[in-house]
Amino acid sequence: MRLVRWLERVPYALLAIPLRIAVATVFWNSAMTKLANWEAALALFRDEYRLPLLPPELAAYMAVSIELSTPVLLILGLATRPVAFLLLGMTSVIEIFVYPQAWPTHIQWAAMLLVLLCRGAGSGSVDHWLRKRWIG
Template identity: 35%
Template sequence: MNPLTCSRLNTSYRWLIRGGDLLQPLLLLLFRLWIANVFFKSGLTKIDDWDTTILLFTEEYHVPLLPPAIAAALAAAGELGLSALLALGLGGRFAAAGLFILNAVAVISYPGLTEATREFHYYWGMLIAVVLAFGPGLLSVDALLRLWAGRCAARD
């Protein structure tokens, strides 16, 4: 191969990688906000009509090992609290892990899911898995805390 062609390919490849590196924080933020919105709305729906929520957890959702009232309370608290943490990127991997588990339990415990709604849960699970794998990214409270801790350590 021509040395000039190799040089151009190498330069193009480096630009492509750099572009991906610049997009990663934005994509992670987008994924976090998208998932946080889905789960936060679900949590709000649960607390909006608690009697109906308890009824659903008693009759429709068959959460293994937990009484319906406890499962409902844990689901609502998890959806509201973990989605808020995920949106901020505070304890991002912890929040993502918790929401991943909630999502998996929803798929397992609700036999009435249609194929289309099951696909949504798979999609959300994949987005959460990305945050689990890469962390919340540079546009997060976790990143600010790491920066602050590094500066504090450098001063000591």
């Protein structure tokens, strides 16, 4: 029982840091893979991903833009909730339209993103600093 009480006192800010880093790493690595061979990335969007309503080139540029910008914001803890919401949407698109068989991986991403969406970045973040500075 003492161990449970001790674990329950771990500050959320300490738990949020590895969540932010883990999610950031997933999407950053995906961007780096695309940028390492842009022609292959475009071919994937044209031939394999085939997202509805979006031309493959636009989808590829959108994906890599999101995958480059959101990890930086997550590491800083800046706009964490909107970023988590955006990445949940991207994860949903990947799950529904691209790789539905990869749901065990996607549910892990979604779980981490849901925690960040609901609880924010924690006190070790720019979000927290801005909130204290501007809201009081």
